[in-house]
Amino acid sequence: MLEVEKPVLTGSHFMNGDNACAEGALAAGCRFFAGYPITPATEVTERMSERLPLVGGVYIQMEDEIASMIAILGASWAGKRSMTATSGPGFSLMMENMGLGIMIETPCVLVNVQRGGPSTGLPTLVGQGDMMQARWGSHGPYEIIALCPSSPQEMFDLTIKAFNLSEEFRTPVLVMADEVVGHMSEKVVIPSPEKIKIHPRLKTKEKPEKYLPFKPNKNLVPPMANAGEGYHIHITGLTHDEKGYPVINAKTQQKLVKRLLDKIRLNRDKIIILEEDNVEGADVVVVSYGISARTAVLPIQQARKEGTKVGLLRLVTVWPFPEERIKALAKKVKAIVVPELNQGQISLVVERCAAGNAKVISVPHMGGETHDPKEILAAIKQAVKK
Amino acid sequence: MHKEIRFTGFGGQGIIKAGFITGKAACIYDDKHSTLTQSYGPESRGGACSAQLVISSQPVTYPDIIEPDIFISMSQEAYTKYKDNLKSGGVMLIDEDLVKTGKVRTDVKFAKIPATSLAENIGQKVVANIVMLGFMTAVTKVVSKKAMTNAIKTSVPKGTETINLKAFEKGYEYGTKIL
Amino acid sequence: MTEEQIALNHPMDAYLREDRIPHIWCSGCGLGTCLNTFLHALVKSKIDMKKTSIVSGIGCTGRVAGYVKLDSFHTTHGRPIPFATGLKLANPKLKVIVFSGDGDLISIGGNHFIHAARRNVDLTVICVNNFTYGMTGGQGGPTTPITARSATTPFGNFEFPFNLAYLAAGSGAVYVARWTMLDVRRLENSILHALNKKGFTFVEIISPCPTLYGRMNKLGNGLKMIKDYQKNTIINHKVDLKDAALGMDGKIVVGNFVDIQRPTFTEVLYDHIAKPQPNKKEDIPKEERKKIEHHA
Numbered sequence: 001m002l003e004v005e006k007p008v009l010t011g012s013h014f015m016n017g018d019n020a021c022a023e024g025a026l027a028a029g030c031r032f033f034a035g036y037p038i039t040p041a042t043e044v045t046e047r048m049s050e051r052l053p054l055v056g057g058v059y060i061q062m063e064d065e066i067a068s069m070i071a072i073l074g075a076s077w078a079g080k081r082s083m084t085a086t087s088g089p090g091f092s093l094m095m096e097n098m099g100l101g102i103m104i105e106t107p108c109v110l111v112n113v114q115r116g117g118p119s120t121g122l123p124t125l126v127g128q129g130d131m132m133q134a135r136w137g138s139h140g141p142y143e144i145i146a147l148c149p150s151s152p153q154e155m156f157d158l159t160i161k162a163f164n165l166s167e168e169f170r171t172p173v174l175v176m177a178d179e180v181v182g183h184m185s186e187k188v189v190i191p192s193p194e195k196i197k198i199h200p201r202l203k204t205k206e207k208p209e210k211y212l213p214f215k216p217n218k219n220l221v222p223p224m225a226n227a228g229e230g231y232h233i234h235i236t237g238l239t240h241d242e243k244g245y246p247v248i249n250a251k252t253q254q255k256l257v258k259r260l261l262d263k264i265r266l267n268r269d270k271i272i273i274l275e276e277d278n279v280e281g282a283d284v285v286v287v288s289y290g291i292s293a294r295t296a297v298l299p300i301q302q303a304r305k306e307g308t309k310v311g312l313l314r315l316v317t318v319w320p321f322p323e324e325r326i327k328a329l330a331k332k333v334k335a336i337v338v339p340e341l342n343q344g345q346i347s348l349v350v351e352r353c354a355a356g357n358a359k360v361i362s363v364p365h366m367g368g369e370t371h372d373p374k375e376i377l378a379a380i381k382q383a384v385k386k
Numbered sequence: 387m388h389k390e391i392r393f394t395g396f397g398g399q400g401i402i403k404a405g406f407i408t409g410k411a412a413c414i415y416d417d418k419h420s421t422l423t424q425s426y427g428p429e430s431r432g433g434a435c436s437a438q439l440v441i442s443s444q445p446v447t448y449p450d451i452i453e454p455d456i457f458i459s460m461s462q463e464a465y466t467k468y469k470d471n472l473k474s475g476g477v478m479l480i481d482e483d484l485v486k487t488g489k490v491r492t493d494v495k496f497a498k499i500p501a502t503s504l505a506e507n508i509g510q511k512v513v514a515n516i517v518m519l520g521f522m523t524a525v526t527k528v529v530s531k532k533a534m535t536n537a538i539k540t541s542v543p544k545g546t547e548t549i550n551l552k553a554f555e556k557g558y559e560y561g562t563k564i565l
Numbered sequence: 566m567t568e569e570q571i572a573l574n575h576p577m578d579a580y581l582r583e584d585r586i587p588h589i590w591c592s593g594c595g596l597g598t599c600l601n602t603f604l605h606a607l608v609k610s611k612i613d614m615k616k617t618s619i620v621s622g623i624g625c626t627g628r629v630a631g632y633v634k635l636d637s638f639h640t641t642h643g644r645p646i647p648f649a650t651g652l653k654l655a656n657p658k659l660k661v662i663v664f665s666g667d668g669d670l671i672s673i674g675g676n677h678f679i680h681a682a683r684r685n686v687d688l689t690v691i692c693v694n695n696f697t698y699g700m701t702g703g704q705g706g707p708t709t710p711i712t713a714r715s716a717t718t719p720f721g722n723f724e725f726p727f728n729l730a731y732l733a734a735g736s737g738a739v740y741v742a743r744w745t746m747l748d749v750r751r752l753e754n755s756i757l758h759a760l761n762k763k764g765f766t767f768v769e770i771i772s773p774c775p776t777l778y779g780r781m782n783k784l785g786n787g788l789k790m791i792k793d794y795q796k797n798t799i800i801n802h803k804v805d806l807k808d809a810a811l812g813m814d815g816k817i818v819v820g821n822f823v824d825i826q827r828p829t830f831t832e833v834l835y836d837h838i839a840k841p842q843p844n845k846k847e848d849i850p851k852e853e854r855k856k857i858e859h860h861a
Contacts, residue, residue: 067647074651
């Protein structure tokens with residue numbers, strides 16, 4: 001295929017988060033994008049429609065988000081790195097085949113630029129109300145990897161990271177952005193291609209006769225064979241054995257699904273990224289993610305000026321959740337403050353991990369705008385009372 | 387250094403583009419940090435539209451503006467809505483072709499320019515936003531002139547650089563004269 | 566060949582996943598014949614089996630992909646076409662076949678079906694139409710004829726069904742054929758033609774479900790239903806497709822209805838990709854450009 005433009009736009013750019021996400025995908029080697037227009041993720045789709053043909057990739061606008069999600073699974077099995085991008089209503093439609101992607105262990109990236117919900121909600125305004133949907137929205141037990149960018153630069157960096165994790169663990173990976181980060185423009189520095197780390201697809205070295213498409217390596221991840229490589233792979237969304245054949249019983253379910261969960265759970269230390277600022281020795285720690293973590297910086301600085309020892313723990317990876325870190329933290333601090341643009345989703349998880357060892361103060365917001373920094377400052381002050 | 391700028395007008399005027407060019411000038415060519423956010427309604431044309439830009443010598447954390455240092459208005463609706471939010475001692479710039487101010491706040495620095503008719507004189511009404519950027523650059527010096535011209539050159543559609551730079555010069559000149 | 570060997574071997578063994586046989590289909594079901602006929606056509610087509618994928622959705626017909634020794638994908642309900650679309654577009658060298666049932670492709674997957682036909686995506690779509698949902702117990706669906714009884718139309722169906730051949734043709738399929746599974750030679754020829762033709766090719770196979778649809782409508786066992794096909798089939802390649810609907814009178818108009826040429830989606834897509842600057846902003850008319858700039 002022709003490549004008439006550079007896939008990696010090395011240099012400094014002033015661009016919005018959605019465009020940076022698209023550029024991150026291209027830099028990560030994404031050459032297939034299927035999507036459906038939806039605010040505020042449309043700019044990802046538009047950028048891909050313009051850039052992909054110029055770097056020899058395929059862009060297709062599907063009939064809906066159901067089709068978009070499963071088309072990227074098909075493309076991944078054809079050997080391409082693939083991605084889709086959407087927002088709330090489309091994310092709901094993608095839950096079905098996100099589940100298929102998890103079950104048949106297909107590397108791909110799903111970007112959700114979150115807006116206010118439920119339903120059509122606030123198409124042009126921010127929300128972070130899909131965090132639990134990401135974790136539990138597809139039916140059945142599963143583990144998911146979800147990254148939360150806080151800036152256009154991170155939209156670029158974490159999209160690359162998402163592709164790498166998806167290949168490393170053979171699973172769909174979510175970039176859970178939000179409208180503010182998606183639409184906000186800032187300086188984005190794109191490194192030269194040789195400085196961008198690409199995790200290659202884990203391919204089988206077995207001969208077709210011997211190959212078992214779902215026999216895991218020591219990392220619990222099965223090496224892959226793509227369609228058209230002579231392996232005559234058998235792939236099904238039904239519970240299956242290592243051969244990929246359906247086996248409908250409790251024993252196979254236990255073996256397969258446990259491994260699907262464990263490959264994320266037992267590798268969580270490799271997956272989880274946290275950014276900590278003055279957490280050691282703090283009395284109060286603000287735990288947040290995405291745009292809300294940025295909103296928290298001003299009130300934290302203000303509280304420090306007023307003499308409170310406040311730290312910030314930013315969840316770059318929200319799923320798998322850093323349970324061990326929060327458990328340990330809860331034993332050292334008086335309180336944990338959790339601002340987020342929903343009615344308290346991640347704060348529930350923090351509360352469970354804190355297990356009564358520290359007070360957990362949720363700072364909910366219905367969405368439509370970011371928190372007023374004063375709300376977060378008030379919560380920090382409340383946290384140090386008594 | 388920390389400056390907050392609010393660009394306002396209606397959809398189709400290139401308000402967000404004006405914010406984009408200024409943000410780009412600041413962080414790519416002036417070596418500062420800048421963060422641009424935008425708000426708009428469901429209309430493609432005509433609806434109220436605003437772009438918020440934070441320029442700082444430090445990385446920007448909170449992306450929204452709290453109380454702008456500079457307020458630029460290219461529509462009556464936006465003027466009425468946002469004029470009182472400008473920081474005391476801040477700079478208010480309006481397109482006098484589009485905004486009738488009545489009694490202006492006395493605690494701010496006020497300057498007006500007929501940006502739309504100046505743009506029409508050049509031959510393209512659509513470059514009124516760029517005329518306004520020239521004016522803003524001269525009056526506020528929040529970004530350097532060189533950075534702005536570089537940002538314009540690399541942000542406008544190919545083939546329209548000349549007219550856009552001309553529009554910028556027009557606004558800049560007008561601003562220098564009234565200073 | 567001894568009798569024992571006859572029982573142990575099947576002429577299509579090389580193309581079947583023997584370790585997955587016996588299949589799940591009921592006795593008297595037409596799906597075995599549909600699969601067998603398909604395999605004969607596949608072998609004759611000389612398509613490179615290593616480069617061929619078969620994609621199914623959910624249901625009795627949805628199990629076909631899993632019995633065939635190709636790259637087999639048994640996807641979610643209704644979604645084999647968009648999965649196959651991704652597979653084909655990402656690697657145009659693959660031959661991609663969709664094999665699924667009427668409920669899967671036309672009800673839950675109906676939107677994908679019309680759009681893939683509209684785009685003329687290079688897929689051979691084989692739809693086995695048995696007028697019912699077999700795997701879930703014989704419920705009514707978008708192909709169930711008016712007045713037919715099913716598990717969810719206990720007093721007779723009163724919804725108008727789709728005429729699949731008409732729908733496919735209207736949506737843009739470049740090849741549309743319909744046969745009953747009894748007509749194995751003509752069916753095989755049609756599938757062979759569909760496999761070798763570029764673009765969205767569609768073959769509808771009318772097939773009996775004696776266990777559910779047949780029983781509920783007192784149509785007799787599998788053999789009786791097939792004998793009725795023989796009686797009621799009318800070959801008419803030139804029929805106006807709107808007159809080829811299937812009703813309870815049992816009349817089945819069959820034939821190779823549509824065989825036209827138009828650019829395939831793979832062709833137009835890769836043509837677009839190969840062009841260096843298909844859509845640069847400066848090539849866009851001024852008014853359009855303004856719109857783009859506004860959103861930049």
